[in-house]
Amino acid sequence: MSEQPDILVLDPTSADPDAEHQALRARGPAARVDILGVTAWSVSDPALLKKLLTDPDVSKDAKQHWPAFEEAVSTWPLALWVAVDSMFTAFGSEHRRLRRMVAPAFSARRVTALKETVERLVDELLDELASTPSGEPVDLRERFAYPLPIRVISHLLGLPKAQSEDFRALVDNLFATNLTTEEAAANTVRLYAVLEELIEARRVEPGDDMTSLLIAAEDEEGDSSTLTHTELRDTLLLMISAGYETTVNLLDQAIAALLSHPEQLAHVREGRASWDDVVEETLRHEPAVKHLPLRYAVRDIPLPDGQVIKKGEAILASYAAANRHPDWHGESADVFDLTRTAPGPEHLAFGYGVHFCLGAPLARLEATTALREFFARFPLAELATPVEELGLVPSLMSNGHRSLPVRLRPAPAN
Template identity: 80%
Template sequence: MDVSEPLTLDPTGSDPHGEHLALRERGPATRVDILGVTAWSVSEPALLKKLLTGPDVSKDARHHWPAFAETVPTWPLALWVAVENMFTSYGSDHRRLRRMVAPSFSARRVAALGERVESIVDELLDALAATTPDGEAADLRERFCYPLPIKVIGHLMGVPEDHQEDFRALVDNVFATTLTPQEAADNTVKLYEVLDSLIAEKRDHPGDDMTSMLIAARDEEGDGSALTETELRDTLLLMISAGYETTVNLLDQAITALLTHPEQMAHVREGRASWSDVVEETLRYEPAVKHLPLRFAVRDISLPDGQVIAKGEPILASYAAANRHPDWHGESADSFDLTRTAPGPEHLAFGHGVHFCLGAPLARLEGVTALERFFARFPDARLAVPAGELRPVPSLITNGHERLPVVLRPAA
């Protein structure tokens, strides 16, 4: 196999599992082309964990990517490296920015959201039951997987309901990898206009929400740790986008997996597996994010196979390929198995190390609540089309389906 030339990642994500297999076959780390940028894709779990936890790798493109200035103006994924928030920070800056956000995702705050999540789920299920005739299909991605996290993150962030759909369309385009550079740039301009509108509204009318809390921290703290105006905007962008798109895919993939693996559904119904097991195995089997751009080598990094990631070179965390790596989960790595034994359904779906996702407990809460209540309400649900006809979202980042048509009840 010739690995001297970078493997070009498909921006449409048409064959993700074939691509992940190709990455693993090329070794623990291999060069890839991601929309014109050459990066090191790391798919071997042990190596990826090591890189994600050590000081040799940074997410700060401005300081650790020599090609930042010349690449960003024309790269469709510029927003992923150009934002200024904890997602793209390193060292003390990362600790400062994460500390500002962490209280909103404390165990107490997440637990307090439980009743609200249950209420939203029940409202959505009532609407599905009332408007979907027996024997007919509903697009669950559109009518269940999307609205739940949008409403939850809207509640947490204080986003008015009439603004939530604006954010949805714009955030979808952040994860899209088929846009032209101009289309991506135009989307970014519109996204910041909506964010600025939200900030202005919350400055005038603060509430008990995360946006108001961050604005107060920005405007009132004077000890040098306060957010800059740019960090405020970009932190809100991170919270809204990460808290919504990834949970949409979790619900989409979990429902799909259970409807296509009835023997696994039986494990849940007969008490051999829990809804938490469903969430964790789904995150391993079909993580919400396939590849996460980008990190950068702070210094030369020698790899076990003799290759070297040179200082300043980009690194792509290929989570989906790592989650199914046979060195981690053996010969059954490509199987959806709720009774998986040691090491169990371990995964990297929420990242690893200092950048581990702060919103993981909330995503898990939403996943368990939504799945348990959905299958209790519609125990006879089935896919309306063969599984092979479900089309992936056209993206090399996000991992879901364009549509998820499901018959909720048998024909009368």
């Protein structure tokens, strides 16, 4: 895992992600990068990335297909991302088995059934925001973007309120890429302890929630239709991390984009674009996850430019760089535009292929509901800090702002 001269070292604090993504694209469809000491192929060309994400010779199982796995587990701050036992890291038939068991929790029926819950939670948060003294800035990331997905995922998993707050800090650290190996390891220990508490609580008192459903499918013998305890625990970790941090960033980025581009907000208000358009263009322009570790070549994979990803080498899906690739979205790829014409706001923010995010419909439901109701309640809202001065979270993966200060200025009463 030593640095080599031709390798681009990715900034762990992601201080200037746009410049870094441009540098990646300038190096061709795939470029060798250093991600916190691990060498990988960053793929920023959307056509190549789609091909690799659907290639049966590209795996997510580090234990089987990454020779550097044992070293990474002991020295890499992002070890948990490659060491978990869930559908996130599964390959082939194992992935199909685990995904088949989790998929019912995100069925169209269950997501539709959550609509009233999401609307109620949004209304409660907006009522809380409405109590802010007139003209006083409020941090919408802290007061709106954070609590909504936490409350939704807590409802979905049967997570007690006290544990929700514990999970917030622990999941934030899971996405942070400025922690030491020791800090990341300590965070993992605490995270797993809280997960075990949740499992035990739901085992004693089961309910109509996803945790209880997964516990019912647990079997240490590892039958093909059941989960081992480790798979149960790591599947819950996946659901919490994927269902929380990403939606926080989606809401944060959408509100920041609309308030800094009033002409785009006007498109929605005047019927030229929908809230669905807002969500999809935000996902394209500022995806919630910039880079997602890792995949591995099961065999040598030739690239269009003559390079070869050799068997056992790691692959980094660089979604943010791919989403704004000029070969996909032309010269205006860097522009936030709700009226974007063909191919429209197509993106890879939820992944692609067999690992496409199961929670995408729920994230879209949360975001469209939250944005529609927020701008209806606070039509005169404005950023309290210029968008270019909003600090970014220090993470190669998580794509959001440290805070989102906004003056709400509710509409005057009729």
